[in-house]
Amino acid sequence: MAVRRGTYKALGDYLNDTFSFVPRLWREGLAVGTASALPGAILWILSFKALSPLFDQLSEDFGEGMEGAARLFALLGTPAILWTAAAILQYLGASYQKAFMCLRAGSELERGSPRFLDLARAAFGRPILKVIVQDMLTGAVAAFLAMTVGGLVSLPLLVLGIGRLVREGDPSSLSTFLPLIWAYVLFILAALAASWYLKVRTGVSAPAAILEGRNSIEGIGRSVHLTARGFWRIFGSIFVVELVISFGLGILTGPITFGFALPGFLSFFRSSAGGGEPSLAALASLYSSLGWAIGIGLLLSAIVQGTLWPVFLTILYADLRTRSGEIQGLSLGCPEPRGARRLRSFLYGGRGSGGRASRFGDARRVRGRGMPAAGRR
Amino acid sequence: MSRGTGRKGFWELPGKNPALGAFLGTTLIVALYGLAGSSVLGAYLLADLSFLEGGDWKELGSKLLARYRVPILASTALFQFLFFGGMTYLLFRRWHAADLRERFRLRRPGAPSLILAVLGAAGLLPLALGAGELFMRAFPFLKELSAQSENLLEASGTGSWLLLVFSICLTPALCEEFLFRGYLQGSASLRLKGLLAWLLPGAYFALIHQNYFGLGALLVIGVYLAFLFEVTGSIFPGALVHFLYNGSIILLVNAESKPSWAYGSEGFVFPSLVLASLPLAVLAVGLLLALKARTKKAA
Numbered sequence: 312m313a314v315r316r317g318t319y320k321a322l323g324d325y326l327n328d329t330f331s332f333v334p335r336l337w338r339e340g341l342a343v344g345t346a347s348a349l350p351g352a353i354l355w356i357l358s359f360k361a362l363s364p365l366f367d368q369l370s371e372d373f374g375e376g377m378e379g380a381a382r383l384f385a386l387l388g389t390p391a392i393l394w395t396a397a398a399i400l401q402y403l404g405a406s407y408q409k410a411f412m413c414l415r416a417g418s419e420l421e422r423g424s425p426r427f428l429d430l431a432r433a434a435f436g437r438p439i440l441k442v443i444v445q446d447m448l449t450g451a452v453a454a455f456l457a458m459t460v461g462g463l464v465s466l467p468l469l470v471l472g473i474g475r476l477v478r479e480g481d482p483s484s485l486s487t488f489l490p491l492i493w494a495y496v497l498f499i500l501a502a503l504a505a506s507w508y509l510k511v512r513t514g515v516s517a518p519a520a521i522l523e524g525r526n527s528i529e530g531i532g533r534s535v536h537l538t539a540r541g542f543w544r545i546f547g548s549i550f551v552v553e554l555v556i557s558f559g560l561g562i563l564t565g566p567i568t569f570g571f572a573l574p575g576f577l578s579f580f581r582s583s584a585g586g587g588e589p590s591l592a593a594l595a596s597l598y599s600s601l602g603w604a605i606g607i608g609l610l611l612s613a614i615v616q617g618t619l620w621p622v623f624l625t626i627l628y629a630d631l632r633t634r635s636g637e638i639q640g641l642s643l644g645c646p647e648p649r650g651a652r653r654l655r656s657f658l659y660g661g662r663g664s665g666g667r668a669s670r671f672g673d674a675r676r677v678r679g680r681g682m683p684a685a686g687r688r
Numbered sequence: 689m690s691r692g693t694g695r696k697g698f699w700e701l702p703g704k705n706p707a708l709g710a711f712l713g714t715t716l717i718v719a720l721y722g723l724a725g726s727s728v729l730g731a732y733l734l735a736d737l738s739f740l741e742g743g744d745w746k747e748l749g750s751k752l753l754a755r756y757r758v759p760i761l762a763s764t765a766l767f768q769f770l771f772f773g774g775m776t777y778l779l780f781r782r783w784h785a786a787d788l789r790e791r792f793r794l795r796r797p798g799a800p801s802l803i804l805a806v807l808g809a810a811g812l813l814p815l816a817l818g819a820g821e822l823f824m825r826a827f828p829f830l831k832e833l834s835a836q837s838e839n840l841l842e843a844s845g846t847g848s849w850l851l852l853v854f855s856i857c858l859t860p861a862l863c864e865e866f867l868f869r870g871y872l873q874g875s876a877s878l879r880l881k882g883l884l885a886w887l888l889p890g891a892y893f894a895l896i897h898q899n900y901f902g903l904g905a906l907l908v909i910g911v912y913l914a915f916l917f918e919v920t921g922s923i924f925p926g927a928l929v930h931f932l933y934n935g936s937i938i939l940l941v942n943a944e945s946k947p948s949w950a951y952g953s954e955g956f957v958f959p960s961l962v963l964a965s966l967p968l969a970v971l972a973v974g975l976l977l978a979l980k981a982r983t984k985k986a987a
Binding site for chain 2: 321323324326327330331489492493496551554555558559561562563565566569576577580
């Protein structure tokens with residue numbers, strides 16, 4: 312299919328379309344973001360609060376040898392369990408949010424207006440499983456790739472550094488460690504480059520799997536196929552949008568998390584005023600405040616970033632499909648573009664009258680449960 | 689193939705929000721500026737790690753600032769011109785393609801506006817200084833940290849003074865005003881009306897510095913600069929006030945001793961001075977509003 316002139320997206324379109332989503336769908340984004348991230352955030356707060364008994368015990372058992380140490384380790388159990396549960400819940404919540412927002416942005420692409428509850432229910436099925444599997448797989452591959460590439464690149468300097476350390480044998484001299492420091496820096500840079508490469512190539516796996524009804528692996532393969540051309544353009548878009556979202560998020564949430572951490576800092580520094588050691592109670596209060604700051608920070612970033620990022624990925628996915636000539640461009644958050652009727656006709660088949668199956672697999676299943684066909688509206 | 693929606697003036701098209709574009713553009717520019725600055729400083733540190741040897745870790749910060757004072761100041765100025773100046777210009781031409789002089793309000797202000805702007809700044813200066821000290825009163829260690837970072841602002845000779853005036857006073861007065869007032873507030877005021885038109889960009893200016901311990905001072909000065917841009921209809925009174933405010937900080941850092949009529953023995957501004965100077969600020973703000981109303985009526 313020939314691609315019409317003027318349908319490709321540039322950086323401004325990505326930003327506009329992603330952020331234009333907010334005023335229209337902020338209620339859904341807020342509800343899903345809060346519901347997804349709140350349980351994990353609460354557990355993070357509780358896990359830090361659970362450190363309090365540890366500090367009490369620490370002051371009692373100080374200097375009591377192995378028995379005291381054993382009692383302290385026993386008290387670490389509750390926070391450790393809570394941390395693990397918080398991390399798992401956070402991961403599941405983020406996956407659900409990603410699945411929901413991909414479905415929601417996909418339905419916008421199709422000019423559909425599904426009921427919120429239908430979509431929320433649909434995201435609980437296959438889409439969330441696909442996201443979980445994909446994120447675990449790409450995470451594992453990214454870690455492996457980063458370690459391998461980083462290791463290979465920094466290996467010569469590492470060998471040189473260790474050789475120098477053994478030969479000179481003066482660990483107090485900085486020059487002995489210089490090659491090792493450089494090896495570490497090189498490792499980080501190479502690992503970053505490798506993980507960014509993978510991030511770009513697998514960037515649109517989630518919308519590809521969810522909206523085309525593919526399984527997780529096929530979704531990753533589809534993303535690799537769609538991003539085969541124009542790597543630097545895609546990298547630039549992802550980098551800039553991520554930079555804007557994360558930096559903007561830091562600006563907005565920074566003072567809030569800072570405010571939550573402040574009481575703990577105040578009590579900690581009051582306790583250590585005059586040059587004395589801070590009391591364990593003050594340390595417990597500091598950890599409790601930090602727990603609140605981390606919990607609230609995670610909640611806010613999940614709501615903002617967890618909503619905007621999948622929307623951006625879906626827009627990118629649609630643009631890549633447009634560029635590969637599969638569909639014609641649609642613009643989220645804009646008035647109906649020229650050629651929308653023809654596009655609907657392409658998506659749903661027939662002459663734009665709707666009623667036939669969508670080419671977006673899971674969206675089709677949602678429509679079967681009450682989502683009106685776009686062409687019928 | 690052309691990039692249809694990526695064409696010039698994209699954010700000014702029907703259905704697009706130029707204020708959103710300006711907020712996103714500003715965030716992007718400041719993020720890239722921070723990234724470039726950190727990268728250069730990181731490269732400097734990596735190229736010469738000898739400062740780590742045999743040093744007291746507590747003094748590392750001040751040692752670093754003393755050692756790299758000139759490169760830090762020079763690169764700050766360079767990056768402000770490159771990012772806040774050049775990139776803002778390019779982004780505006782590409783994304784907005786509107787009349788730059790009109791949007792950035794590059795108009796010559798009247799003498800009364802300039803005088804009243806400076807008077808208002810003089811009235812607000814003790815409040816800004818006092819607000820900046822709030823956290824230092826609660827956390828005494830911040831005073832030590834602040835003293836360490838003041839190494840950067842200490843002048844030792846004519847060249848040093850010139851560098852400070854250029855990089856700390858002149859460059860931010862031109863470049864930050866160009867970005868935050870000209871681009872951000874000029875575009876935001878197309879959509880935001882009333883108090884929000886200057887409160888929001890002013891608060892954003894304060895928040896984007898990401899200095900939460902100094903947030904009070906930044907809020908006072910940021911909101912006042914935004915108010916000046918709104919009420920005088922020109923970018924220049926704000927630039928002048930910005931220049932004078934930064935200059936007064938440098939003068940205070942380099943003063944032999946802080947003026948005893950303004951500072952107590954603990955080194956903090958007298959609250960009574962803050963209260964006593966506020967009427968001057970209120971008077972200047974009131975007169976600026978009256979001046980705006982009269983100009984509007986005459987027009």
